[in-house]
Amino acid sequence: MAAKDRGDVKTDADLSHVYSMVPRLRIAAVEKRPTGSKKASVNVEETQGLDVGDIIVGAADIEYPTYREIRDITVEYEGKSLSLKVLRTDANGVEQVMTVNVTPKRETETDRVVIGFIPALDARHAIVADTIAVADGPAKLDIPRGAKIVSVNDTPVSSFYDIIEQVRRWENQPVTLRYVLEGRTEGGVVLSTPHGPVEVESSLGEPLPFLPLEHLYRASGPLNAIGMGYRKTIMFIEQTYVTLKQLISGLLSPKLLMGPVGIITFSYRIVAEQPLINYAYFLGLIGATIAVLNFLPIPPFDGGLVVLMIIEKIRGVALSERAQGIVAYAGWALVLVLLVYVTFNDIVRTLQTFFS
Numbered sequence: 001m002a003a004k005d006r007g008d009v010k011t012d013a014d015l016s017h018v019y020s021m022v023p024r025l026r027i028a029a030v031e032k033r034p035t036g037s038k039k040a041s042v043n044v045e046e047t048q049g050l051d052v053g054d055i056i057v058g059a060a061d062i063e064y065p066t067y068r069e070i071r072d073i074t075v076e077y078e079g080k081s082l083s084l085k086v087l088r089t090d091a092n093g094v095e096q097v098m099t100v101n102v103t104p105k106r107e108t109e110t111d112r113v114v115i116g117f118i119p120a121l122d123a124r125h126a127i128v129a130d131t132i133a134v135a136d137g138p139a140k141l142d143i144p145r146g147a148k149i150v151s152v153n154d155t156p157v158s159s160f161y162d163i164i165e166q167v168r169r170w171e172n173q174p175v176t177l178r179y180v181l182e183g184r185t186e187g188g189v190v191l192s193t194p195h196g197p198v199e200v201e202s203s204l205g206e207p208l209p210f211l212p213l214e215h216l217y218r219a220s221g222p223l224n225a226i227g228m229g230y231r232k233t234i235m236f237i238e239q240t241y242v243t244l245k246q247l248i249s250g251l252l253s254p255k256l257l258m259g260p261v262g263i264i265t266f267s268y269r270i271v272a273e274q275p276l277i278n279y280a281y282f283l284g285l286i287g288a289t290i291a292v293l294n295f296l297p298i299p300p301f302d303g304g305l306v307v308l309m310i311i312e313k314i315r316g317v318a319l320s321e322r323a324q325g326i327v328a329y330a331g332w333a334l335v336l337v338l339l340v341y342v343t344f345n346d347i348v349r350t351l352q353t354f355f356s
Contacts, residue, residue, distance in 0.1 A: 016121055018160050019167065019191055020138045021149075022066050024129045027054040027086070028120035049100035051088060055122050057097065057146075058085030064129040064145045067119060074104045078113045123160040126150070128179070141189045147179040154178075165251065167191065229284075236288030244292075259342030265350050299331030 016022065030050050059065040059073050060082060073082065084100045106113050126149040133140045143149075149157055152166035153175050167175055178188045219225035246252035258266065263286065270279045295303040308327070312318040319327075 016067070017132055017134060018123075018163065020131050020134055020140050021128045021143065021160075021163075022130045022132060023160055024064055024122040024125070024127055025056045025067060025070065026120045026122040026124075027052055027056070027117050029118040031114075031116040031118070049102065050084070050086070050117055054086035054088050054098075054100075055125075056084060057087050059083075064127075066130050070119070074115055075113045077104050078106060079103065082115070121160075126157055126159050126163055138191065141177070141191065143177075143179055143187075143189055144181055147181045147187070149177055149179050151178040152176070232284065233288055236285050237292055239285075240289045240292040254341070255345055257342045257345065259339060259346050261343055261346035262349065265346065298334065299328045300335065301331075304331055 027050055029052060056070070057064055059070055060077070062069055062073065065073065081101050081103055084102060086098055086100055087095055088098050089095050102115050104113050104115050128143050128145065128147050128149065130145055131141045131143050149163055151157060152163055153170060155166050157163050157166060163177070174190050174192045176188050176190055178186065180186050217228065219228055243252060247254060247257075267279065267282065270282055294301050295306075297303045297307045299305065299308075304327075308319065308324065318324075
């Protein structure tokens, strides 16, 4: 994390907030450069105490510091030992608060004071680091630091993703956010949304001087490769079912669906612009999606035939030919309408991309 000086970020609203609530900071990656590198000013020993996934809950004398506060502290403690309190989850899923000492130093090439990690927002938990006033945005909510949002209009939530989803369900209506502090103190605030759902802002004050974080996955042998492929396939299938659920619940627009034309167009772009392995990954995703769709409980898919067989087993006799014909025609009509719809969207999307 870097900061040129204390005045380079004007407000926390320039960085990130959710309806004026600023999430805690999470360690997305730790920079580990060899000592003596021309670009390096932070060595391995000074950053190895931080782990990916750590959540910052304290810096110096500030509890639940925001990104701006961390940057200010980084500059203030240049060349001095800085104590960070982080929440770390061990292999058994147990969370522990740990203290890590780091020494911010100034990079010679960029003149930035850095600690040596890439920050991210802890949106996976509904814990508020601070609330801020946002110009032309929602009013600052009266929520204390470290408070955990537990419900939106009496609907339980556990993450900022849940909060956004629930608030958007109450468009143009006020919603009540309930919170607890240190597991005891309870409170509530009203979030007014007269102009519809408030958009979530998430941006950094300035680009951080790190390359994109990449992980190389390599199988140690044939059995390990099969296991990796199996786990990835399960992930694809789960993603497909989640997408179907979001389509049914209205959280995902059907305009985002892709048909044969879109698949062909996207395949061309992947082959032309990305490594071939990405195309193999895409084919795996398409294959898993087709498998899920084929098992949907409507004719003419195999899932529809399974449903008819279950009905026959329960009744002891098959549906009449006329009934089976009606069901089959209805299923084909639904598939045809969907195919025309997604093909039309694919063509419009392709033309918009071509002429943009």
